[in-house]
Amino acid sequence: MRKHLLVVMSALLCLCVRPSPADESARAQMKGLDEQVQEVKSDVLNIAAELNQLEEKLLYPSDTHLAVFVSLAHGETLRLDAVQVQIDGQLATHYIYSFKEVDALRRGGVQRIYSGNIATGAHEIAVSVTGKLANGKDYTQTEHFPFTKEIKPKLIGVTLAGPDAPQPGIHLGDW
């Protein structure tokens, strides 16, 4: 991507010509519009922030809030197809990954796979992973983990790794 953009830039180096007054006027118009677009983006981002707070308060009050995040272990080559999360035996989510999403996970991104509500106390989470290993073999793994929901919001981080990783399998982290 970077190189591709560099080509465009370099190509422009020798192609630019003195712009006509009409071009300048169109360019000024575009620049003015561009600034207005930037302002409206800023407004909408502020609205989104407020709306998020409202949604969180309304839909996921802190005393019942449970969020599950998924990440891939460092350097993991597992091609993730799907992840299923069950909480206390009930299906919470089943997520099928696109190429872009797997790539984002491989680069260190963390996906919030589930947000929901749960009562305080002891619970169990089951995480199932399906995917393909670098050698093309199918990979399936399921792990069960107990956890306790306290009064504060509960954030669970699930780290996934293939069988050849230094710490293979599914690991749960408390955040």
Add this chain to the structure above:
Amino acid sequence: MRRASQWLSMGVALAAIAARPSMADDLRDLYFGEALYDAYQGQYFDALERLDAELAQHRHLDEPELDSLQHHIRQADFSVGDFELRYRMHLRAGRAIKQVLDADVEQPVKNEAAYRLARIEFQNDQPEDALQALERIQGTVPDNIKDDIEFLRANVYLALGRPADAVEVLRRLQTAQSLKGFAAYNLGIALLQADHTSEALRQLDKAGQIETRETATAAIRDKSNMVLGSVMLRTEDYAHAQLAFDRVRLEGPYSNRALLSTGWAEVSARDYQKALVPWGMLIQRDGTDAAVQEAKLALPFAYSKLRVYGRAALLYGQALDSFNKELEKVDASTRSIRAGNFLKALVREEIRQDNLWVVRLRTLPDTPETFYLTELMASNDFQTALQNYLDLEDLHRRLIAWQGGFGAYEDLIHLRRANYQPLLPQVDARFRELDAQMRLRVEQRDLLQKRLQDILTAPRPQLLATADERVALERLLKIDAALRHASGAERATWQARMQHLQGVLAWRLYTEYPERLTQAHKDLHVLNEDVRTLQEQYTAFVRARQAAVHSYEGYDQSISRLRTRVGEALEHVDTLLARQGHVIEAVAIDELNTRRKRLEAYQVQARYAVADSYDRELKEHASGGTP
């Protein structure tokens, strides 16, 4: 002076490198990781929304150093600027990075911020400010951005009309692997601008022979050869021009122009026969391409120069047909754009999912409006306008979705109110009863605790008597009082018996006192545990009671305010969307008009040339020459 935005793409490309975050292993803050996840998928609005919220929360903490984001705070501050930049919010990005630059941070951090600021200023067509930002870089510079900084500096110099300075910088970058091809080509261009023509040509020749398997580097190599060939053609060095054009790949982005130029180089050298090969190849290609259209006139021109007038007349006739068809296409495109189809095609989901969507546009069915516009659409100004249009479309969709959400929230609140409100009076009444009982028991526990505490300093074994013992003691006291007023012979006997019993009890209380005290403390501990459980249940109930009320109270104002803000923003977005769309359509139609005029001119030339070729053919035939 060239406009800095002409180098915009380079700036963005550099941002892509610098914004690369650390991997999951190092990640200590899930929300920051979530922002990165969105950003890596190009969802910069979502990434910004998440990271802005996380940073705002972090800054409002009393002890931010204890927050998990603290581990990534520097990266997060930079990432905000990067995401804003990627989301084409240069004004905000600049402000965010200036804040880092003005803060009390270490010089390497300032250097990185200065570089990012320079990039933004450069993209904003402010090369002077970009240079000023670059001049703030001092001391140690991270290795991973060292070359990028210098490459940016060279381009800033070029934008400022200082090619000699650019040459100096670019000379030092010739061994930089990450800039392979680009630094070489740009040095050639800088030398040309600095009027060092012969050195420039040597440099472009070098850049045109770089060995690579990278598509982008191969494309810049082609570009070098195109520029070199064009300069050679102007200086009438046809052999070298030919050599340069021949080095351009047949399937690259410059192949059509290279084939056309090769033909012209041959024609300029008066070798018309050789010109037939590239032009013959070129006319088989996509008829909307400007080089292909020119070749359709150039090829019969070469035949006529070879005195093959019949073939020339035939090819001119075919060219005329082709131009007529292309003119129809241009008109269809113009009509389609006026009907709003261009904008519809641009927002098609399958196009937006693809990084090479500009290239793919032409291959999509039912998009005649895009046939002639791929070149225009690749231009930087058009891209900015188009990206803004797409961003506005995205904002429009979000705002519409949010608007629909308010009704659902209100329904939810209404249902919760209907569920909880009737239950609460009974719950509260029962709670008050239990609350009173609980307070009483807690008071009793406190009293017991106090007594036991007192016993430790002033032992009182009677206080640890069992219920039976207390009853017995009471009865003995009563007997003792009664005996004081009694008389008779048996009084002394009774008194002795009573005192014996008192002694037995006292003996037991005093001898068992340590065990009893220990047991009393154990019992108090058990009681305290029960009270603690009770208090937890009490707190949980109070919290649940509050949560029930909070689940439907206090939202009306927020929802109403947000509904108004969303409505206003939607109105604003729609206005800008219409204006931006109009600008895009106007620019596209303008481009089509230019292409139309060119085609009309070609049409006139072809029409004249057909007749002329037939005349010449007839004359040749009449004079007995070989057709």
